[in-house]
Amino acid sequence: MDKTLIAFYSYTGNTRKLASQIHSTIGGDIIEIETTVLYEGDYNSVVKQGKDEVTRRYKPAIRPLSVQLDKYDTIVLGMPVWWYTIAPAVLTFLTENNFLGKKIIPFATNGGWIGHTFKDIKELCPDSEVKNEINIKYSGDRLSTSMKEIEKWMDDIK
Numbered sequence: 001m002d003k004t005l006i007a008f009y010s011y012t013g014n015t016r017k018l019a020s021q022i023h024s025t026i027g028g029d030i031i032e033i034e035t036t037v038l039y040e041g042d043y044n045s046v047v048k049q050g051k052d053e054v055t056r057r058y059k060p061a062i063r064p065l066s067v068q069l070d071k072y073d074t075i076v077l078g079m080p081v082w083w084y085t086i087a088p089a090v091l092t093f094l095t096e097n098n099f100l101g102k103k104i105i106p107f108a109t110n111g112g113w114i115g116h117t118f119k120d121i122k123e124l125c126p127d128s129e130v131k132n133e134i135n136i137k138y139s140g141d142r143l144s145t146s147m148k149e150i151e152k153w154m155d156d157i158k
């Protein structure tokens with residue numbers, strides 16, 4: 001049987017909340033990707049720092065994962081979009097680990113500008129099957145993609 005891991009990074013909580021809902025619906029295991037050094041300062045200064053990190057393709061150190069990835073066939077990978085791509089912590093996660101032969105199902109929360117997020121994941125994981133990606137839009141902390149669409153996606157990936 002396929003074993004599924006939900007792995008997510010979240011800075012302001014949108015992706016965390018959604019990951020937990022997805023976990024209740026589809027089951028499997030769940031882990032949070034966390035940077036060893038937390039982002040500090042107000043939202044706008046983190047937005048600025050994020051731009052600098054994305055531009056430099058900076059890979060912040062992340063905490064050791066609490067599971068062994070080779071136990072899983074499918075990774076449901078959640079992240080916020082930072083400057084039209086994956087948040088830096090997810091860049092670290094994808095480059096530091098081996099996803100050979102695994103299925104990766106990305107969900108990306110964002111304010112409406114997803115940019116090249118999914119294309120970048122596919123390029124970073126050429127030996128994985130990246131599929132069923134979903135773009136989940138928020139207005140601040142309010143979901144603007146319909147729950148119906150998300151429920152249908154959860155049904156498809158179950």
Ligand SMILES: Cc1cc2nc3c(=O)[nH]c(=O)nc-3n(C[C@H](O)[C@H](O)[C@H](O)COP(=O)(O)O)c2cc1C
Nearest residue numbers: 010011012013014015050080083084110111112113
């Ligand atoms: C550093 C930074 C950069 C962001 N860049 C984008 C972007 O390029 N496009 C977009 O639609 N939203 C962008 N956002 C908004 C977040 O993607 C959105 O609020 C997301 O749902 C936050 O998820 P989280 O609460 O799990 O951290 C950015 C937010 C931050 C903090």
